[in-house]
Each structure stands twice: as structure tokens, then as C-alpha cells.
Amino acid sequence: MWGGRTGALLRVWGLWPAGVRGRRPLGCNAASLAGNNSPQCWNCGGPGVPKRGDGFFCPQCRALQPPDLTRDYFSLMDCNRAFAVDTAKLQNRYQQLQRLVHPDFFSQRSQTEKDFSEKHATLVNDAYKTLLAPLSRGLYLLKLHGVEIAEGTDYAMDQQFLMEIMEINEKLAEAQSEAAMKEIESIVRAKQKELSDNVSKAFEQDDFEKAKEILTKMRYFSNVEEKIKLKKIPL
Numbered sequence: 001m002w003g004g005r006t007g008a009l010l011r012v013w014g015l016w017p018a019g020v021r022g023r024r025p026l027g028c029n030a031a032s033l034a035g036n037n038s039p040q041c042w043n044c045g046g047p048g049v050p051k052r053g054d055g056f057f058c059p060q061c062r063a064l065q066p067p068d069l070t071r072d073y074f075s076l077m078d079c080n081r082a083f084a085v086d087t088a089k090l091q092n093r094y095q096q097l098q099r100l101v102h103p104d105f106f107s108q109r110s111q112t113e114k115d116f117s118e119k120h121a122t123l124v125n126d127a128y129k130t131l132l133a134p135l136s137r138g139l140y141l142l143k144l145h146g147v148e149i150a151e152g153t154d155y156a157m158d159q160q161f162l163m164e165i166m167e168i169n170e171k172l173a174e175a176q177s178e179a180a181m182k183e184i185e186s187i188v189r190a191k192q193k194e195l196s197d198n199v200s201k202a203f204e205q206d207d208f209e210k211a212k213e214i215l216t217k218m219r220y221f222s223n224v225e226e227k228i229k230l231k232k233i234p235l
């Protein structure tokens with residue numbers, strides 16, 4: 001699920017230089033447009049566009065620069081690269097970035113800047129959502145450390161855990177009242193909190209195998225949460 005979404009995004013990013021190429025001839029700035037490795041401004045060619053920080057705009061002509069796709073979400077959202085994230089700070093940063101790059105502010109600007117603002121906004125939204133939810137944040141952090149969880153459940157789960165999940169799923173299937181649903185919800189919420197605390201500790205100790213095992217469990221509970229949501233929707 002997570003890998004697919006990122007893959008789709010990368011495909012979108014992979015497409016955009018072609019779109020730019022269609023509107024304007026390739027100039028000497030094309031390389032910096034595509035790779036964003038050069039600090040040169042795409043618009044005026046001026047130097048001094050900071051690679052890091054919030055130098056989204058050229059200091060000389062104020063043109064919006066393309067997003068730096070080499071920057072990871074933690075850096076973009078001004079968070080420490082750790083599982084423990086200050087969500088209030090994350091929210092503030094999200095709002096701050098939205099005020100900088102929201103496409104509404106670029107309606108009177110050049111097409112290139114409109115395109116860039118769309119890409120910035122997509123990136124900022126994705127970074128925010130990924131870092132906000134513990135499961136996606138953990139999976140992302142794991143990936144930054146070079147560890148990925150395969151889509152299929154080929155990870156050996158212990159029998160006790162699988163029984164626990166089965167029992168919760170049965171309870172959910174049988175639940176007929178709001179009280180019964182609430183009970184299941186509170187069980188799942190408590191479990192996710194416990195797992196979230198444990199995965200935080202695993203990351204603190206750089207124990208990525210442990211983190212991977214706990215995140216796999218969190219994904220099972222996340223699936224249960226999805227089922228709860230679906231069951232709540234009146235048919």
C-alpha cells in the first residue's frame with residue numbers, strides 16, 4: 001500500500017520534466033530543472049538558491065523553485081529523523097509550508113511556477129500525512145534505514161499474535177451493537193498505543209528488525225481499524 005503510493009508519486013515526478021520540456025525549449029538550466037542539483041535559478045539563472053532550508057524562492061527574482069526531491073520528509077517537515085515526532089510542531093510546519101507553496105497563491109504567476117507549486121503542495125501533503133500516522137511514519141523511517149516490509153505477509157508472525165488478530169476479527173464480525181463496536185475499538189486503540197511505544201523504543205535502540213516486526217503487527221491492527229470504519233458506515 002505504502003510502496004504503491006510512493007511508486008505512483010515517483011512516476012508523477014518522473015513525468016514532470018517532460019511537461020516542462022513541452023512548453024519551453026531546453027535551455028542550459030534543464031539539468032538543474034530535472035535534478036535540482038544546481039543552486040541556479042531556473043528563471044533568471046542567478047546563483048544562490050539554497051539547497052536546504054526554506055529557499056523555495058530565488059533570492060533575486062523571487063521565482064518559485066522546483067521541489068528538492070532528494071530531501072526526505074523529516075528534513076522537509078523540520079522534524080528530527082526519529083519515530084518520536086512532535087505532532088503539534090509537525091502541524092505548524094505543515095501550515096507554514098502551505099502558506100508558502102499553496103497553488104492558490106500562484107494563480108497569477110507563470111505556468112512553470114504553477115506547476116512547481118502543485119508539486120510542492122503534493123510533496124508537502126504526502127510528507128505531512130506520512131509523518132502524522134505512526135504506522136506510515138514507522139514504515140517510512142524503516143525505509144530510510146534500508147529496511148522494507150514486503151507487501152505480502154511473508155513475515156513469520158507468532159501463533160499467539162495471529163490468534164489474537166483472529167479473535168478480534170471474529171468479535172468484529174459478530175458485533176451487533178454500538179457498545180460492542182466501542183469495546184473492539186478501545187481494544188485496538190490500546191494495542192496500537194502499546195505497539196507504537198514499543199516501536200519507538202526499537203528505533204531509539206537502532207533495532208530495525210524489532211521495529212519491522214512491531215510495524216508488521218501494527219499493520220494488522222490498522223487493517224482491523226479499516227474494517228471497523230467500514231462496518232460503521234450504514235448501508
Ligand SMILES: [Zn+2]
Nearest residue numbers: 041044058061
Ligand atoms: Zn531567479
